[in-house]
Amino acid sequence: MDNVADDLRSAGLRVTAARVAILEQVRTGNHLDAERIARGVRGSLGHVSTQGVYDALHALTRAGLLRRIEPAGSPARFESRVGDNHHHLVCRSCGEVADIDCVVGEAPCVEPSNTHGYAIDEAEVVFWGVCPQCQAQPAGSGSGQPARTKSED
Amino acid sequence: MDNVADDLRSAGLRVTAARVAILEQVRTGNHLDAERIARGVRGSLGHVSTQGVYDALHALTRAGLLRRIEPAGSPARFESRVGDNHHHLVCRSCGEVADIDCVVGEAPCVEPSNTHGYAIDEAEVVFWGVCPQCQAQPAGSGSGQPARTKSED
DNA sequence: GGCACAAACTGGAATGATTCAAGAAAACGA
DNA sequence: TCGTTTTCTTGAATCATTCCAGTTTGTGCC
Structure with missing residues (x-):
């Protein structure tokens, strides 16, 4: 090892x-x-x-x-999966993060509708939702602290 | 007014x-x-x-x-454009943020390859790059403070 | 194996963004 | 105009992170 x-x-x-x-x-x-x-x-x-x-x-x-x-509302987190262009799924309730494979694989995998003249090298995608555990539990009893709530919708 | x-x-x-x-x-x-x-x-x-x-x-x-x-590495920012599902383009050098229209328009506009059981309600996309001003200027003379540098690649 | 020097680590203080707490002031419906 | 409720003020606290200066530790070389 x-x-x-x-x-x-x-x-x-x-x-x-x-x-x-x-x-x-x-x-x-x-x-x-x-x-x-x-x-x-x-x-x-x-x-x-x-x-x-x-x-x-x-x-x-x-x-x-x-x-x-650095998902909004939580301290920086570190992962060892590097070199591929994967994305993240963050639970709004407990803050847990899961990896999401990028279907394209190399950055930037999504093209903006208008670059505004920027030299773009990366498209960072963060999916926000509620994890299975928090969906099953009564609100507020998650394992961690709330990360970010959805204001509008 | x-x-x-x-x-x-x-x-x-x-x-x-x-x-x-x-x-x-x-x-x-x-x-x-x-x-x-x-x-x-x-x-x-x-x-x-x-x-x-x-x-x-x-x-x-x-x-x-x-x-x-909340783009990684900079304090929270506020915008009045609400209700549509647009995205953002952030300059790695000066931290400036520009709006990017979402081609789909309603959240979540991107589908993950695997939901891991999460109830997903939003796909947040942040494009990282260098703005026209910072591209034109010698490094380090941008108008603001660096927001986030790209480590690998 | 022992040295030297640069890279790492330690303790402690400082920073920046944001929040908590408690009382004073202002908004708005009756 | 009053009273209630919300909002604003002041001041201290928190959290994640960084700065600083001095000490220790890895590593290449003899």
């Missing part, structure tokens, strides 16, 4: 316990935020500073080993 | 100087953030508290008179 270390090395990053643990954490978890990652890493390594976690997440993201996503 | 007051009234909101000024400000401006709105409103009304601006923006958004958008 040392391919994590190898991945770090081949990305030009130094191999440290914190980075290995963080990358493993994100690969195992599901769109975790920095705080959850920090907690998980501390569980296996003992102490790691918050700043260390942010530093490592930035380094890993810059190196292309992680992708950072 | 009192249709702003009428709009407030028919949305069930009390008409106050702050709300009128804020709604006019957002209608005139282009995807302004709370701080810019506050500055503009203070220019015409004198003093308005920051909290008052946030309160009013929430009320107007809840009433469906404004829409709140």
Whole structure:
């Protein structure tokens, strides 16, 4: 299971316990935020500073080993699925994020009706809805905090 | 020019100087953030508290008179174009936001390849690119602060 | 294996956007 | 004009994240 270390090395990053643990954490978890990652890493390594976690997440993201996503209303989340152009599905009730395969596969997969002269390189698609668990449960008893409510409709 | 007051009234909101000024400000401006709105409103009304601006923006958004958008890496922005399902184009360099008409028109305009059991009500599309001004200018001299850089690719 | 230097990590303070709380002021229906 | 309810004010608090300065740790080289 040392391919994590190898991945770090081949990305030009130094191999440290914190980075290995963080990358493993994100690969195992599901769109975790920095705080959850920090907690998980501390569980296996003992102490790691918050700043260390942010530093490592930035380094890993810059190196292309992680992708950072920021659904409106929730802290940044990290995922290890990089290189393909997939999208996300976010639960308005509990904030959970699921991956959605992009039918086109490469960015930008959707064409705007008018570019306004912009040089466009990416079309980010976020689907908003309510996850199966939250649909089944009485309102308000979801596993997390509400992410964003739909105002109009 | 009192249709702003009428709009407030028919949305069930009390008409106050702050709300009128804020709604006019957002209608005139282009995807302004709370701080810019506050500055503009203070220019015409004198003093308005920051909290008052946030309160009013929430009320107007809840009433469906404004829409709140949160492009990754920038504070929340408000727009008065509501009711249609248009999308946005964000400049990675200066953060400027432009509207993009949705070819379908009603949410959700894009269908996911797999819903994972979610009840989906909206597909939010954000196009990322570089605006004409920033393309023309040497890097770093944009009018605002960088919004989000593209890591890979 | 031991060194040196750059890259990482630590602790602590700071920032920016936004929210909470409690009291004062203003809007609007009776 | 009054009373009730909503809105606004001031001031402090929160959350995610970053800045800073000093210390520690990986890694390439001898």
